[in-house]
Amino acid sequence: MNDQNDIPTIGGKSFTPVAINCAAKAGEWIKTKLGSHTSLSLKYSAQDLVTEVDKGAEMMIRNLVQTHFPHHSFLGEEGVQPGPEASDRALQSVKDAEYLWVVDPIDGTTNFVHGFPFFSVSIALAHKGEVIVGVVYDPMRDELFVAEKGKGAYVRGRRMEASGEQTLRDSLLATGFPADPNYALPMNMKGLQALVPQVRNIRSSGSAALHMAYVAAGRLSGFWEYGLNSWDLAAGSLLVTESGGRVTDSKGNPYNLGVRNVAASNGHIHDAFVDELMKAEGSS
Template sequence: MAELETAIQAAKEAGKLIREKVYVSKRVDRKSSAHDLVTEVDKASEELVREMILSRHPDHAILGEEGVAAGVEASKQALEEHRAYEALWVVDPIDGTTNFVHGFPFFCVSIAFARNQEVVAGVIYDPMQDDLFTAEKGKGAFLNGERITVSREKTLPESLLATGFPTDARGVRQVNTEAILKLAPQVRNVRAAGSAALHLACVAAGRLTGFWELELNAWDLAAGALLIQEAGGHVTDTLGRPYDLGVRHILATNGHVHDDVLQALKEAGSTGF
């Protein structure tokens, strides 16, 4: 698939740029809050990806994080404005910018391609580990060319889950914390490493049993959702409805524990709805 090859090459080139800049001084700006950061490297990475995509697919549309104003409503509006495009790329040039700023090596490039609003190709590249996660609709998920599958844990006590801390100031972070308090005693452990896309890739690779988080954007989720589905897992919103590009409150698991996590989120009042 030509679009998958484009995404792979763009992600690797952006990853090379990011890797070169991770331990040097950065100009950091705030977006919607002190928790929502952007650097000149985010912008340069997205520009590199855009140029490579448009050089090969000049009639395609691109929805990239750094081309959208800060805040939840702006993100929602940007997605709605792009829904009419038949061929749409969804790009996060650095997912985990706060980690990148601090030199904490858990961040990635995430690139997805959607045709008629259905994600059909996805790439997540971890430049620090040189891990390349790829998926094409109906053809499986891969890590560095080797097929991957989700984990086999059947119950919550066996499970390693991950989540994150939303950046907005509307109380969503506290709502998600209630879910952590509810689930932590029921599972093996909970992780929160700071990159939704890379957490999703880890679910696809069987490194995590599941991941949930509230108030994420299409560019955080699109590639990772396809990876998990192609690796045999299950992706919905936090009410159990099927994933699409508009989902902001996400639950992604190996499938076996999905209903149990949904129930815990409901009991904690942490669905985000």
């Protein structure tokens, strides 16, 4: 982790350095465990995996956060029972907290399990429901993406800016394939079928947080997926908006921590992007 001293925006209460430190330490430890995890369990479906590394990384992050901010609330993926209903209940129980840390210790566990080097640590801090700090760390590339509300977003200490594509035709999009086979996956496939003929191409690399970071960095024009959780999206949402992009739900409504069906883009293509998703949602 070489980026920590390069970040030019440090919050008055040291929130951002703590988030960076947590992501760096967890990410470096996760990298040492690649190919050597000893347990593998299914959560919500055969595509929703967890290892002892996910749980260990979350515990590490939680302990570090609570050392600095013992009175803050904490919402981590591995502390929540599987399934969308449990996720919604967990968020509802903490949504009114003054300060809430929202953490996915390994976003892209399936990739981690298979040794596919595209996964990340995602850490966000929300103040009264609004994300004010977002950090996504890719340990395999040693890339740190960090944003503070109103202060921009950075990668490797350089200011990020969303891409300039003006039309879907010129756009490179990304999506994921949800673990929920009953609602989210079929809806995502409808969107895929609708958008593939209209865009330059579509990628699916298996980490929503990194896809959002790539939209912020201008590497992708947009990203959508159905059935995600607050810990998948919170940090990435701030990265995108602080880079000049837009984040809404799949119908174009403003992002909040409860959004599960997300559309993120460079902003220029957003209306056309969401229109296509809405048409796909309405198709039989």
